[in-house]
Amino acid sequence: MENKETTIRILPDGNEIKGNSNMTLFESLMHQGVFLRSDCGGKGRCGKCKVLVQNGAGNFDEVKACVHKVEEDVSIQIPAASLLSSHVMDKAPLSFPESFLKRMAAKKRQTPRYGGAVDLGTTTIAVYLCDWANGEVLGSIALKNPQSMYGADVISRINAIVKNPENLLYLQKLVVNSIEWGLGKLMHASQAGAISKMVVVGNPAMIHIFTGVNPESIGRAPYEPVFYEAREWDSAALGFTSKPFVVHTLPIVSGFIGGDTLAAALAAVFDRQPDGALLIDLGTNGELLFKNNGSFYAASCATGPAFEGAELDCGMQATPGAINGVKINGDQKVASLSVIGANGGNGVQPAGICGPGVINALAELYRKGVVKSGGGFKAGEREFVLFGGDPNNGNHSVYISQKDIRSIQLGKGALATGIEFLLMEAGLVQPEKILIAGAFGNHLNKEDIICLGMIPDLKSEKIEMAGNSAGAGAVMALCDDLYLQKAIEMAKKIQTIDLAGNVEFQKKFVYNLSFPEGAC
Structure with a gap:
């Protein structure tokens, strides 16, 4: 035509x-x-x-x-x-290890030098403006990743590039422009000068797209990246329009384990964690890192975009109007709702439900007997209404559907099975300690995720919410080359476990779709 x-x-x-x-x-x-x-x-x-x-x-x-x-x-x-909301989003707090803080304290009072640390997530882009000479974070901002227009997961975006190679440049431009806009806002607020370097961490597909390298090989067996090594890039060549600076990306371990996992390991001082420690970075993808007998084992499981609120009937990201907490009473009715941005009586009405909200709501429905162990509604309904809404006033109902529950089951089944097979490879049955990283993971309730069988049932004190460890690790690598070198050395020691190629994985995965009885 x-x-x-x-x-x-x-x-x-x-x-x-x-x-x-x-x-x-x-x-x-x-x-x-x-x-x-x-x-x-x-x-x-x-x-x-x-x-x-x-x-x-x-x-x-x-x-x-x-x-x-x-x-x-x-x-x-x-x-x-x-409309794709332009809301600036909340991001999990940064938590730095004592060893990093001590190194930075020794560098204080140097002439400020500015840089950017970026956690380039599939769903959210977190940008940190730093004075890297003195090890200080001057400001931070988190934005929706505009690439979500091409799909909520990396495979959809890879497929968009396969369908039309010109989309690679456009997808790259979307994230570069977002990062540059975020940095500009932070620099204006703090009156900082031009940045001289940047560290960007993300999963392998996101880093390929950011650097303009076609990620097609990651999307098909044997799922191999085009490059593995830590690299330096010229900012202008990537599409940044400000004064040129150098951009660092961390090593890539495998097709699905990248610099964001390594950055999280830096912030968690994972090489000094006790044997049996398990690091889980939860989001659209679930990256797992396990330590035993001085060896490191890593795996990635497709937890799916439902954990971030995408592809749910009423799903949305964690922006104003999103339900992020639910209480169900003994009569199996909604007792109360927690809504982002509704504090202070400012009239914000529920517009949807975000990832942490749907996990909390589903755990509550399971505890109160509304949902069965197999995931179906006990009374045969197809949905459970959380907020009735009034279309005449522009408010629509917010509900959890049977399809939503199945989506959460797929994600939780993949995560639980991935953990099980990673432990099996290391010769253990249970982890000794669990660290949960990521913005999504940081807003979860420990009891909820144990109730649904997402993680092993450990005592509460053995489960730590680690905040945005990937962002913290990116800041560490920006401020001190020692941590960039640590990431390079750790990448060489990690043994990756191929879950997709394991014939037993599917059998165990199907078993793990159900919610465990007696865990709540």
Whole structure:
């Protein structure tokens, strides 16, 4: 079909943008800076990109923007719920080991030199402005990763690049622009000068895309990265527009174990942890690192985007309006809800549910007998309403569906089985200690994740919430080359466990889909 330029008029303001007939409405809007939600990566499944398109009779039809082609000039309305929110997000706090703090204390009172440390997550980008000469964090900001328009997980983004190689440059540009914008805000607030270096950590696929290297080989067996070594990059070559600086990326261990895992290990001083220590970095992917007899074992399990709130019927990220806590009473009714941004009586109403919220809600439903061990609702319902809403006032119901529970079961089954097989490889049955890292993990309740069987049932004092360890490790590597070298040396010692190629994994995975009886 001939490529035809079209005009898209956005009501009620009447702003006009240009599109073309070979693009979907989603793509046309995106290329003009109007970003819509798309948890499914433009496959027409999640329905979160719905837009109202005016028809010939002057009425409006609801369409999925990711599959709707604009072949003629058109007027549209975009519901607020369909827009990709620009909210700055909360990020787990940084916690530095005493050894790092002592090294930095010895460097104090040097002339300030500025740099950026970045935890480039699949869902969230955390940016830290530092005075690396004195080991100080001057400010931080966390943003939604705009690449989520191409899908909530890295495989969707890799597939987008396979489908159209030009998407690699666009995906790279999205994260580079976000990082640069975040740094600019922090530099203005702290009146810092130009940065001279940056450390970026992330999973292998995210680092490949950030550096403009095609990640296609990570998306298919045998899932090998294009490069493994720690590298230095020129900022201008990556697309940064500010005064040039050097960008460091940490080593890559395997197709799914990258610099973010190594950075988390730095912050947890994992080489000095006791034998039997297990580090879990929870998010869209679950990275596991285990220590025994001085050896390190690592594995990655596809916990899935449901843990971050994506691909749930009412899922959203942890921004204002997200339910992040639920109490169910003895009558199996909602007793109370905790909603992000609702403190102080400012009128924020529930708009959806985030990852920690759905884990807490599901654990509560299981404790109170609403949900069975197998994951089904006891009374045969298809959903449990948390908030009734009022469409006339612009509030929609927020609920947990049977499909949502199945999504959480898939993630928790993968995590529990990954832990089991990692321990088996090391010759143990139970870990001695568990450290849970990541923004998602940091907001979980220990009792909830034990109740659902996500982690082994250890005493509470043996489970530590480690905060954003990957971000802390990135700051450490930025401020002191010693930690960059430690990451390089640790990468050489890690033995990776291939869960995807283990024929017994699937059998145990199916068993681990159920919630354990008696754990709550």
